[in-house]
Amino acid sequence: MKNQITIKDKQGNIETVDLIAYFKIKSTNKNYVFYTKNEVVQNGLIKIYVIEVGGNNTISDDEWMNLKKVMQGMITNTTLPDVEVLSTDGVIEC
Numbered sequence: 001m002k003n004q005i006t007i008k009d010k011q012g013n014i015e016t017v018d019l020i021a022y023f024k025i026k027s028t029n030k031n032y033v034f035y036t037k038n039e040v041v042q043n044g045l046i047k048i049y050v051i052e053v054g055g056n057n058t059i060s061d062d063e064w065m066n067l068k069k070v071m072q073g074m075i076t077n078t079t080l081p082d083v084e085v086l087s088t089d090g091v092i093e094c
Contacts, residue, residue: 005036007035007051009041010071020048021074022092024084025066030055051094 003019020034030054039047050067051057059067073080 004090005033005034005035005088008093009057010094017049019088022086022088023070024086025070026036026082026084031086032067032070033094034074045064051093053094057094 004016006021007015007017015037017035018035020036022031022033024031033051035049035051035079035083036046037049041047048071049056050071052059052060070080070083073079073083
């Protein structure tokens with residue numbers, strides 16, 4: 001991936017990662033980031049991280065099920081009416 005961003009957490013830690021998607025779920029008014037550090041895991045897959053921007057960094061089981069549907073929709077290029085893709089200046093504070 002070529003779209004690198006900087007993630008800054010609440011403790012001030014900064015990390016440069018590759019952005020996959022930055023989006024808002026309209027019904028909950030929550031913003032999320034899918035990103036990767038290009039770590040290869042089992043079966044040669046690339047590990048993907050998800051974080052809620054400005055949240056408590058704990059994602060409930062129901063929220064995770066919804067986020068997996070969002071990810072699947074993005075992979076299959078399916079229109080997701082409840083999802084708004086966001087832009088970033090390259091820095092996301094979580």
